[in-house]
Amino acid sequence: MRLSTANMFDASIATLQRRQEAMQDAQERLTTGKRVSKASDDPTAAARAERARTSIGQVDASQRALDASRNSMTLAESALGDANELMQQIRESLVAAGNASYSDDERKGLANKVEGLRNQLLAIANRTDGAGGYLFGGQGTTGTPFLDSPVQRDASGARIGGGVGFEGVGGAVTTGNIENYPMSVDGRLAWEQARSGNGTFETGAGQNAITGKSPAGYIDSGRVTDPAQVTGNSYSIVISGNAPSQTYTVFDETQGHVPVASDNYTAGNTVKFAGMAMTVAGAPVDGDTFTVKPATASLKVFDVLDRTIESLKKTGRTGTEVTQDNLVNLRDIDAVMGNLSNVRSQVGEQMNNLDGSESRLQTLKVYNQAEQSAAEDLDMTQGISDFQNQQTGYDAALKTYSMVQRMSLFQYLNT
Structure with a gap:
């Protein structure tokens, strides 16, 4: 070839x-x-x-979402801290209002101060995150999450509506494609779902069964002595007779006004029943009635403040009525302050979780970079x-x- x-x-x-x-x-x-x-x-x-x-790419996207979440949570934690500082000022004003030497005009001055602090709290509740959203908007809202509308009253003067209401959707917005990172705080949980009373039950002044007026005595917030015995029923405590020979009778209203306990009463006597104890003090008279009902997670910050302002503006109250109103208002303010503190703690825990998540993202990114390098470098x-x-x-x-x-x-x- x-x-x-x-x-x-x-x-x-x-x-x-x-x-x-x-x-x-x-x-x-x-x-x-x-x-x-x-x-x-x-x-x-x-x-x-x-x-x-x-x-x-997924890690980078999650890192951007994490950074946005950290910014929102930092702002929310700061806002809750500001709110607690204002609530502490309100509490101090209310403690001062309990001074028996204060006149009605002095209490009105404190009411004006509390009203100003209340408006500052409303501004905090509607604080934005700097990106067009609201820190306490929950899962979203078309406008500011908390709206303040005029108070409405019935013919007797009792409040039937109005005040500050949450207009958002409960819950929180989350983002991230590897882990979920919070972008907002549940405004309803933070501002409108504190436990009423002492957290287990709520005491209050009823009416005198004979005169129909407010009781001459007052009742404190009470405490739980045996959780196993607490029934969750509603009760009434009725004082019978006049000092120094008085008795009290406890009725189970849930069971149909059934008497469940009774004993002699002396000034400042502690009433005990169903694993609960509370003190009835002052100078109660025959027919004075006090109520005990289960606590609910429905205590709203601004409703508490509005009631506090109204009570401070009242004139002609007796010393017993001032004491009873102050006890109730202080109890409720402590409850909403505690709830705000709890939510702040939850936000702080979420910020700690973000730090841990960031560390995991960095580890995952390094691993995938090593995988990419091994494959193509x-x-x-x-x-x-x-x-x-x-x-x-x-x-x-x-x-x-x-x-x-x-x-x-x-x-x-x-x-």
């Missing part, structure tokens, strides 16, 4: 081109540091690297060796071509 000169030329040039392309590819890998630049280089490694890049030692081999092959191809180039009839005749 004979090979034509043209065929040998073509084969030599093709070999030279292949060697040149291989050397250029090796040089490109050295320059970029990548073993896999396109899927055809190594389909399996390319798919592995793409999965790693996708995971890194070039081993420089191996890359240099490959380039040198390709360069040697290219040089050999050049020499071969130069020899083939001289294989012609004219070259033969010249020799």
